[in-house]
Amino acid sequence: MKVTKFGGSSLANGQQLQRVYDIIRADDDRKVVVVSAPGKRFKDDRKVTDLLISYAQATLADEDTTEIIETIKHRYHSIGEYFELPDYELADLDEQIEHLARKHYRSFDYLYAAFAAHGEYLNAQLIAKVFNHLGMPARFVDPKEIGLVVDDNARSATFDAASYTTIGELDLSTSERLIVPGFFGYTKNGDMATFSRGGSDITGAIMARGLRADLYENFTDVSAIYAVNPSIVEHPAAIQQMTYDEMRELSYAGFAVFHDEAIIPAIQGGIRINIKNTNDPDAPGTFIVPPTEVQQTRPVTGIANSNRFAALYLHRYLLNKQVGFTLRILEILKRHNISYEHMPSGIDDLTIIFDKTMLTQEQVDNMLSDIAAEIKPDTLKWIPSYGIIMVVGEGMRNRVGALTEIVAPLKERNISLQMVNQGASEISIMLGIQPDLSDSAVEAIYTNIFK
Template sequence: MKVTKFGGSSLADGQQLKRVFDIIRDDPERKVVVVSAPGKRFKDDTKVTDLLLSYARATIEDTDATDIIEAIKHRYHAIGNYFDLPDYDLADLDEQIDHLSTKHYRSFDYLYAAFAAHGEYLNAQLVAKVFTHLGVSARFIDPKEIGLLVDDNARQATFDTKSYDTIAELDLSTSERLIVPGFFGYTKSGDMATFSRGGSDITGAIMARGLRADLYENFTDVSAIYAVNPNIIDKPAAIEQMTYDEMRELSYAGFAVFHDEAIIPAIQGGIRINIKNTNDPEVPGTFIVPPTEVQQSRPVTGIANSNRFAALYLHRYLLNKEVGFTLRILEILKRHQISYEHMPSGIDDLTIIFDKTLLTQEKIDGMLADIASEIKPDTLKWLPSYGIIMVVGEGMRNRIGALTEIVSPLKEHHISLQMVNQGASEISIMLGIQPDLSDLAVKAIYENIFK
């Protein structure tokens, strides 16, 4: 049995949904289908989720949302009309869209979460209606029906693993396809709460583990995961096979094809993942598998980069001699509810790297003020933009000269590094770099290693 997830670009319009239908119809093992909200149909289009967030803002601000509501309805109607779906099926979706602004929500965060979740919630209903209309029996599954529970973090929810027991009870004995909306679950209070953006991958992995699927297929708009961003390198090498850990490291640092948190349920359940292209489903794609299944490990599997980071640099003489120094820093971060990504250090220096998408200016100012007054560093600098490059590969374990192969081409391009850190797993090397030099550095490393 396979759990199959389709991203927003695969469901953007009727023509794309027809391809999805053909993929599901042609393989009876594809029993459970996890869907995202309709994505962009063309470059300057607006995703349905973004329209719903605009609707949420208008509701909070009590401003006229008529045009936004009509734009949302139009997206679902356009798909339904492509398949000549009966008007009453679309009227049902319209009623739910209208009703969103009249419900009571316990906070603005939960309002935003519920509005955003309805992109997937409505689309799953529509997909089930279309499949049945086209002759393939399908049923919409509300995550509430299968007890898909999450914690009380409305817009960055964490899955409750106790839910695997209820998911496992889902009846798969019929030929019926089960259509599950991705991206959200329910709190114990019955409120919708969403995973982080792109979280439909997480739902798919949860369903695959809970149902003990043989394979989790993740259909998107590319034919494979590539060794480097195709926007940096023209026609980069495709990755045929990679390990869970390699994918998690690369996703974290910028590979947008697969959500890094979605790897965890797959690891825990030993579920193989296959990234495939909706528009070219016969291409094998990329398999993400346990380390024991990798047939050949090349020195580097992939190179990822992201400029979404910020960093705090602190210098104080003899900080390495002070017992509890790091603990005092961590207590300040905890006080301001700030998580950090990395903390490389020297005998007199410490750098703390943050994901700046999780920070507010108020948190930054409070943290810096407390560190200055309580730690009293000789130097304290805030770097608001910080680039990270991750070079990842199982083949780097115990490989002599791996770091030289990575950093030597940077010297030739006169690129200096702000930080070098090898992870404890030994399969990744992290480089800190000026954000404006990040793409050039990735290109230099790729050409040295792959060409």
Template sequence: MKVVKFGGSSLATGEQFNKVVSIVDDDSDRKVIVTSAPGKRFDGDIKVTDLLIQYATAVLEKTDYKEIVDNILARYQEISDYFELEDSTIDKIKQKLESLATDKYSDEDHLMATFKAHGELLNAVLLADVLNSEGIKAKYLDPKEAGFLVGGEPNNADVLEETYLNLSKYKFGDEKIVFPGFFGYSEDGHIYTFTRGGSDITGAILSRGFKADMYENFTDVDAIYVANNHVVDHPAAIQKMSYREMRELSYAGFSVFQDEAIIPAVQGQVPVNVKNTNNPSAPGTLIVPEQFLFNPANPITGIASSKRFSALYLHRYLLNKEVGFTLQLLKIFYRYGISYEHMPSGIDDLTIIFDRSKLDATTIKNLCNDIKETLNPDYLEWIDDYAIIMVVGEGIAHTVDTMGKIIDSLTQNNIAIHMINQGASRISIMIGTQMKDADAAVQHIYDTFFNN
């Protein structure tokens, strides 16, 4: 049995819906279909979720929302008209949409979560009716009926373990199940939404709970690629990768979908197949738990880079013999509420790498002053011109010359390496460079391992 999730671009228009219908009908194992809200139809378009946020804001501010509701309804009407559905479908959607403004909510957060969730909810209702109209027996399954329970906060939900037990007891019939992504119900019956990757999270939870054989995640790309196609022209597709490879690459910029979203599927030992709604015959990329051993054809699976980092460089003679230096440094970070990313060190040197997007100029200035006063380093420098390249592959641990080839590919092209670090897992190599060299570094490493 397969759980299949479709993204917002896959469910944005009647034409896209028609592709989804064909994909669902093409494989009898595709029993559970998870919907996203309708996404953008073209550049400059607005997602239905964003329209729902506008709707919620207008209700909270007690301003006129009729035009917004009409715009939302028109998105579903367009799809309904494409399939020439009975008026009862759009009437049902209209009633649910309009009732949002008159229902009672305990506070603004609960209101916002409920409004946002209806993009997926209404699309699931619509898809179930579309499938039935096309001769494919389908049923809309509300998360409350399935026992899909969450905790946390209204707009930042966490799945409860009880959910998996509830899902395992669900009795399947001969119909397809259409399930809305992005939200679940609190134990007291309120709608709570997930944060980033909401529908991906739902699909992963259902995959684990229903003990699926496969979780197919349909997007708008044929596969996950070895490198960013804005950096490398026509990069090779990744046929298979481990989840921990994906985690390492996501950290440095891979963004097919939010990597943490598929953790439930990994916990349930369910392989994830990333496929393209617009080209469903393409094999896509298979993401497997580490326990699913495979022999990669290339020691390198992917190369990613990010320019969002900064570094703090400290020099102090006999640093390696000074007990408590790092502890004092961490206490300073704790006072500022700052987390660091990496801390490579030498006998007299220490470099601390930060996510620059989480820091402002005032914090950086005060932090450096505090470190000078408390630790009295011989030299301190804040470096904003910093990029990180991640070279990742399960095969790295089983080859002896990979590191040398990477270093040669950079030094032979006059790219200075500011830092190099291999994790304990031995599946990733992290390289620090100047920002201006990051893209070229990715290209040269790619050429070394994939174009020779």
């Protein structure tokens, strides 16, 4: 049995959904189908999830929501119309879209989460209707029905591993394809809570592990994961195979094609992952597998970069001699509910790197003023935008000269680095860089290593 997940780009319109239908019909093992919300149909289009977030904002601000509601309805209707689905089949979806603004929510975060989750929730219902209409028996499966429970972090939830038991009880002996909406689960209180953005990949991995699938197929809009983001380098090398750990580091650092947290259920369940292209389903794609299955041919598998970070730089003489110094800083972070990503340090300096998508300005201001007052550093600097490049490969374990090979081409372009972290992970080297130089640096490193 396979769990097969389709991303938003694969479900953006009726034509794409027809391809998805053909892919599922072609293989009876594709029993459990996890779906995202309709994504972008063209470059400047808006994802349905983003439309729903605008609807949530307008509702909160008590603004007129007529237009945004119509835009959202239209996205689902245009898919239904493509398959000549009778109008009455969509009436129920329309009602759910309108009802969203009338419901009571525990907090603003739960309101946002419920609106955003409806992208997937409604799409899975619609897809089950379309498949039945086309003659393939299908059933919508609400995550509530299978006990997909998450914690109380409404917009960046973590899955409760106890749910694997109830998910494993899902009856697969039926002739129906089971259509599961991605991206969200329910808290113990019964509220909808979403994973972080792109989180339908996580639902797919959870389902694959819970049901002990033979394979987790993840269909997207590229024929492979490439060694570098294809928007930075034209026609980059395709990766045929990579290990779980390589994928986790690369997706964390910017390979948006697969969510970094989605690797964990796959590792724990030993589930192989195959990234494939909905528009080119015969291409083999990329396999993400345990390290024992990968034959390494080159030291570097991929190079990822992301500018979603911010950093705090702190200097204080004799910092290295003060017992409990880092603990005091971490206590301030905890007080303001802030998590950090990395913390490289020197004898008198410390840099703390944050994911700025997880921070509000208010949290930053409060943290900085508490650090200034309680730690009294000689220098305290906030760097609002900080880039990270991650060069990843199992072949880099204990490899002499890896760093030289990575850094040498940067000299030619006169690119300086703000931080180099080698050794924290055996399979990657992390570089801190000024965001506007990041793409150019990635291109230079890739060209030196791969060409």
